[in-house]
Amino acid sequence: MVQALVARVILIPVMAAALSYAPATARAQTPEEFYKGKTIDFVIGYPTGGSNDVWGRLVGRHIGNHIPGGPSVVPKNMPGAGSFLAANQIFNTLPRDGTVVGIAAPTIPLDERLGTQGVRFRTAELNWIGRADTLINMVFMWKTSPVQTLADAMKIQSTLSGTGAGSTVSIYPTVMNHVLGTKFKLIMGYRGSNEAMLAVERGEVNGHSTSYTALKVAHSDWIRDHTVSILVQFSLRRHPEMPDIPTAVELARNDEERAVLAAIMNAAEVGTAFFTTPGVPADRLAALRRAFDATMQDQAFLEEVAKMGLSTSPLAGEELQKLVADVSNLPPGLLEKVRAAYTSAR
Numbered sequence: 587m588v589q590a591l592v593a594r595v596i597l598i599p600v601m602a603a604a605l606s607y608a609p610a611t612a613r614a615q616t617p618e619e620f621y622k623g624k625t626i627d628f629v630i631g632y633p634t635g636g637s638n639d640v641w642g643r644l645v646g647r648h649i650g651n652h653i654p655g656g657p658s659v660v661p662k663n664m665p666g667a668g669s670f671l672a673a674n675q676i677f678n679t680l681p682r683d684g685t686v687v688g689i690a691a692p693t694i695p696l697d698e699r700l701g702t703q704g705v706r707f708r709t710a711e712l713n714w715i716g717r718a719d720t721l722i723n724m725v726f727m728w729k730t731s732p733v734q735t736l737a738d739a740m741k742i743q744s745t746l747s748g749t750g751a752g753s754t755v756s757i758y759p760t761v762m763n764h765v766l767g768t769k770f771k772l773i774m775g776y777r778g779s780n781e782a783m784l785a786v787e788r789g790e791v792n793g794h795s796t797s798y799t800a801l802k803v804a805h806s807d808w809i810r811d812h813t814v815s816i817l818v819q820f821s822l823r824r825h826p827e828m829p830d831i832p833t834a835v836e837l838a839r840n841d842e843e844r845a846v847l848a849a850i851m852n853a854a855e856v857g858t859a860f861f862t863t864p865g866v867p868a869d870r871l872a873a874l875r876r877a878f879d880a881t882m883q884d885q886a887f888l889e890e891v892a893k894m895g896l897s898t899s900p901l902a903g904e905e906l907q908k909l910v911a912d913v914s915n916l917p918p919g920l921l922e923k924v925r926a927a928y929t930s931a932r
Contacts, residue, residue, distance in 0.1 A: 616654070616869070617653075617654045617655065617684075617869050617870050617872075617873040618654035618655040619655065620655065620683075620684070620870065621653055621654055621655030621656070621657040621684075621870075621873070622655035622656070622657070623655075623657070624655065624657040624658070624685055625657060625658045625659075625660055625685065626650070626653070626657050626658070626659045626660070626684075626685050626686070626687055627660055627662050627680070627685065627686050627687070628642055628643075628645075628646040628659055628660060628661045628662065628687050628688075628689075629662050629664050629672050629675070629676060629680070629686060629687070629688040629689070630642040630643075630661055630662065630663045630664065630672070630688075630689055631664055631665065631666075631669030631670075631671065631672030631673060631688065631689060631690040631691065632663065632665050632669060632778065633663060633665045633777050633778035633780075634663055634778065634780075635778050635779060635780035635804070636778050636779040636780065636796070636797070636800050637721065637779070637796070637797040637799035637800040637803065637858070638669075638689050638690075638858065639661075639663065639778075640799065640800070640803055640894070640896075641689065641718055641719070641799075641858045641896075642661055642689045643661050644887070644890060644891070644894070644896075645718060645860065645878075645881060645887075646659045646660075646661050646687075647659075647887075647890075648881045648884050648886065648887040648890075649687075649877050649878060649881045651881075651884070652876070652877035652878075652880040652881055652884070653873060653874065653877040654873050654877075657685075659687075665777075665778070667704050668691055668749075668753040669690035669691040669694070669753070670690075670694075670697075670704045670705065670706075672688055672689075672690050673688065673690040673691075673694055673707045673712075674704075674705075674706040674707055676688040676690075676707070676712070676861070676862075676863055677706065677707035677708070677711070677712060677863065677864065678706060678707070680863055681863070682863045682864060682865035682866060683866065683867075683870070684862060684866045684867065684870035684871065684873075684874060686862055686863055687715065687860055687861070687862050687874070688860065688861055688862070689858065689859070689860050689861075690861075691753060691754060691853075692721050692754070692853040692854065692856035692857055692858075692859060693754055693757060693850075693853040693856075694707070694709055695709040695710075695853075695856065695910045695913040696849075696850065696852070696853060696913055696924075696928065698913075699913050699916065699921070700921070700924065700925050700928055700929065702928075702929070708864075709910050709913075710907075710910060710911050711864040712861045712862070712863070712864060712910075713861060713862045713863065713864065713866050713871050713903075713907075714859060714860075714861045714903050714906040714907045714910060715860045715861055715862060715871075715874050715875050715878045715903045715906075716859070716860055716875060716878035716879065716882070716900060716901060716902055716903045716906060717856070717857045717858060717859045717860075717899070717900060717901035717906050718857070718858045718859075718860070718882065718898055718899075718900060719799070719857055719858045719896070719897060719898050719899045719900070720821065720854050720855060720857040720858075720899050721754075721797055721799070721853070721854055721856075721857040721858050722797065722798050722799075722819050722820065722821040722825050722828075722854050723754050723755070723758050723795060723796060723797050723798070723819070723820040723821075723854075724795070724796075724797075724798055724801075724816050724817070724818060724819040724820065724828070724831065725739075725746065725758075725759055725762075725770070725793060725794075725795045725816070725817045725818050726793055726794060726795075726801065726808075726814040726815060726816045726817070727744065727792055727793035727814060727815045727817060728786050728787070728789075728792060728793055728813070728814060729812070729813050729814065729815070730789070731744060731792035731793055731815075732744065732792070733792060733793070733817075734815050735815075735817065736768075736817050736818060736832070736837070739768045739769060739770065739817060740766075740767055740768055740769065741769070742769060743769040743770075743771055744769065744770060744771065744792040744793060745770075745771050745772075745773050745791040745792045745793075746759055746770050746771065746772055746773065746791060746792065746793050746794055746795055747773055747776050747781075747782035747783070747785040747786060747790070747791045747793075747794045748772040748773060748774040748775070748776065748782065748795075749774070749775075749776050749777065749778060749779065749782060754795075754797075754820070754853065755779070755782070755794075755795050755796055756772050756774065756795070757850075757928065758795055758820040758834070758850075759772065759795045760772065761834075761847070761850055761927050761928065762818070762834060764926070764927045765838075765843050765846055765847060765927050766834070766837055766838075766839075766843070770795075773785075773790070773791050779794070779796045779797075779800045779804070780804060782794050782796065783796070783800075783801075783804055783805060786814075793814070795820075798819070798825060798827070798828065799858075799896060801814075802895045802896070803894060803895065803896070806895055816828065816831050817831070818831065818832060818833070818834055818837065819831050819832070819833050819834070820833070820834050820851055820854065821833050821834075821835075821851055821854040822835060822848060822851055822852065822854060822855065833851070834847050834851060835847045835848050835851055842923065845920055845923070846920070846923050846924050846927050849916060849920060849924045850924060850927065850928060852913070855909060856906070856909060856910065857899070857901075859901075859906055860878065862874060871903075874903075875902065875903035875904070878903065879900070879902060882898060882900040
C-alpha cells in the first residue's frame with residue numbers, strides 16, 4: 587500500500603508536467619493565412635462573351651488583389667439552364683470554405699420564390715458578396731425589321747434570337763407578350779448573346795433581347811450609327827444613357843399590370859451580383875465582401891470599366907442580402923399573378 591501511494595505521488599507531478607507540454611487547441615486560421623496560396627474559382631453561369639461573362643472576368647481580374655493572402659482567381663464558365671446549373675452546383679456541391687464565387691441570373695431569387703422547375707438552391711442561404719451594377723435588359727430590332735416601334739410590336743409579329751429558356755433574354759419579352767400584348771416570337775437555341783446578335787446581323791431574326799451592357803460591349807457602333815432601334819428597357823427606372831426609351835413598367839395600363847411588371851423587373855436591382863456558397867466562415871465572408879467593396883473603388887478596375895464603356899452602381903453584400911430576401915415578401919395575391927406571367931416565359 588505504501589508503495590502504491592509513493593507511485594501515485596510520483597506519477598501526479600509527471601502527468602502534470604506532461605500536460606504542461608501538450609500542444610494547445612489548434613488556432614483557427616485567419617483569412618490571410620487561409621487564402622495564402624489558394625485559388626478561388628469564379629463560376630460564371632453563362633457562356634463566354636455575354637455581359638455576365640464580361641463582368642465576371644473583369645471583377646475576377648482585380649478582386650484577388652484585395653483579398654487577404656492574395657489568392658489566385660480563375661474564371662470558370664458553367665452555362666446551362668439559364669444559369670441554374672451553376673447556382674445549383676454552388677449551393678449543393680462546391681466547397682463551402684470561401685474558395686468559390688459565382689454569378690448567375692438576377693432573377694434566381696424570384697425563380698426560387700415561384701418554385702420554378704430546376705431550382706435546387708435557396709437564395710437567402712447563399713452568401714451575397716456585392717453588386718457591381720444594375721443589369722438592364724432591353725429589346726432591340728435590326729434596321730430592316732418591319733418592327734421599329736412599340737406600336738409596331740403590338741401589331742406585327744417579330745422574331746427575337748433566344749438562348750436558354752430560363753434566361754432573362756427570353757423571360758422579359760415573353761412577359762411583355764403575356765402582360766402587354768406584344769407579339770415577340772423567340773427563336774431559341776443560340777449559345778449566348780454573341781451568337782444571338784450574329785443571328786440578327788445575318789438576318790436570321792429581326793432582333794434580340796439582351797442586356798444593354800452586352801450590346802455596348804459587343805456592338806457599340808450599332809447604337810452610335812442607329813443600326814438598331816431599342817424599343818423598351820426592362821427595369822424600374824430608365825438608364826441614364828437611354829432617357830428616351832420607356833421601361834416596361836411605364837407601359838403598364840393599370841395598377842395590376844404595373845405591380846406584376848415591377849415585381850419581375852426588380853431583378854434589374856439585383857443586377858450583376860456575386861455570391862458564394864452557404865456555410866462560409868463569417869470572417870472569410872467578411873473578407874470577400876470588403877475585398878469586393880475595395881475592388882469597386884480600385885482605380886485600375888475603374889479605368890478598365892471606363893475603357894470597356896461600362897458603368898458601376900455598386901451595392902455592398904449586406905444590403906444585397908436584404909434585397910434578395912425582400913423577394914420573399916410578395917403578397918400571395920400578387921405572387922399568383924406574377925407566377926402566371928413569369929411561368930409563361932419558361
